[in-house]
Amino acid sequence: MTRVSAPETRVLVSGATGRMGRRVIEEAAARDDVRVVAGVSRDLSGEISGIPVEPAGEFGVVLAEYDPDVLVDFSVPEASREFVADCAEANVACVVGTTGFEADEFAEDEFAEGGEAALREASEQVPVLHASNFSRGIQALLRAVEGAVRDLPGYDVEITESHHRHKRDAPSGTANAILDRIESAGEFGGRVHGREGESLRESGEIGVHARRAGGIRGEHELLLANEHEELRLTHRAGSRAVFADGALDAAVWLAGRGAGRYDFSEVVAE
Ligand SMILES: NC(=O)C1=CN([C@@H]2O[C@H](COP(=O)(O)OP(=O)(O)OC[C@H]3O[C@@H](n4cnc5c(N)ncnc54)[C@H](OP(=O)(O)O)[C@@H]3O)[C@@H](O)[C@H]2O)C=CC1
Numbered sequence: 001m002t003r004v005s006a007p008e009t010r011v012l013v014s015g016a017t018g019r020m021g022r023r024v025i026e027e028a029a030a031r032d033d034v035r036v037v038a039g040v041s042r043d044l045s046g047e048i049s050g051i052p053v054e055p056a057g058e059f060g061v062v063l064a065e066y067d068p069d070v071l072v073d074f075s076v077p078e079a080s081r082e083f084v085a086d087c088a089e090a091n092v093a094c095v096v097g098t099t100g101f102e103a104d105e106f107a108e109d110e111f112a113e114g115g116e117a118a119l120r121e122a123s124e125q126v127p128v129l130h131a132s133n134f135s136r137g138i139q140a141l142l143r144a145v146e147g148a149v150r151d152l153p154g155y156d157v158e159i160t161e162s163h164h165r166h167k168r169d170a171p172s173g174t175a176n177a178i179l180d181r182i183e184s185a186g187e188f189g190g191r192v193h194g195r196e197g198e199s200l201r202e203s204g205e206i207g208v209h210a211r212r213a214g215g216i217r218g219e220h221e222l223l224l225a226n227e228h229e230e231l232r233l234t235h236r237a238g239s240r241a242v243f244a245d246g247a248l249d250a251a252v253w254l255a256g257r258g259a260g261r262y263d264f265s266e267v268v269a270e
């Protein structure tokens, strides 16, 4: 009997020369369900691990030439918006891992009702999945956050995230996603980013702290405390492979779906 295997998902990587782009290319090489057909970069024309890298400035031409099923984007917001708009025109699905968009651009209601124009518009024509964190552990953390906040009303809430010294945006996209979950699960005042000088903690505020040092891949801790006890929920990424593989899982899952906005929790649930 001849065994018919599922076709590989053809992936184009934007931000291909970056820490994540390179890792996506490396991880894809070890899988048989995806194939990176090309990467794009502003500066490099050549190859990364045998994969052709084409000019980002000719993105539309690259889409036509390589005919990918899915774009996997780990770049910067200003570039990501353009890539996604071009993909919508070319009927290419989009998995976006880039963070650092304007506050609330990607908040769930904002996306649906008018926040991030490029993603919203693209999702009317092609499937679009944006996640600030493609690790499965963070998906579990997000669910745990909701339960903890609901179960511990009135507890003080603080988030600390730690990343490598090259990270451009703060707080991290993941910290923002955790903040959104906290605020949807309970009644809180405002977000307070760091503290200095006269800064007595007010009831209901959520403290947010960003550390940048060395090569830390990504750590997020949620602390809930009252006078008598502390609960700490911590996630630590040991390698960028966890993000790259999650994004590739999302690409395989997204290929062939109808236009719309999708969430990484749907990928993890299957
Ligand atoms: N969702 C998730 O799970 C994760 C998300 N991230 C996010 O992914 C993003 C990238 O992270 P990382 O790989 O560490 O960053 P890097 O700085 O290493 O890479 C970013 C890449 O984007 C490209 N780029 C930068 N500016 C432009 C531009 N104007 N036009 C086109 N391309 C551009 C650069 O390539 P070149 O200069 O060659 O064009 C660069 O290689 C960040 O937003 C980060 O927060 C990171 C890890 C996990």
Ligand SMILES: O=C(O)C1=N[C@H](C(=O)O)C[C@H](O)C1
Pocket (backbone or CB within 6 Å): 099, 132, 133, 163, 164, 167, 171, 172, 173, 174, 175, 217, 218, 219
């Ligand atoms: O820039 C990074 O490295 C990471 N960015 C993402 C974020 O901003 O949340 C995810 C992960 O923590 C690594």
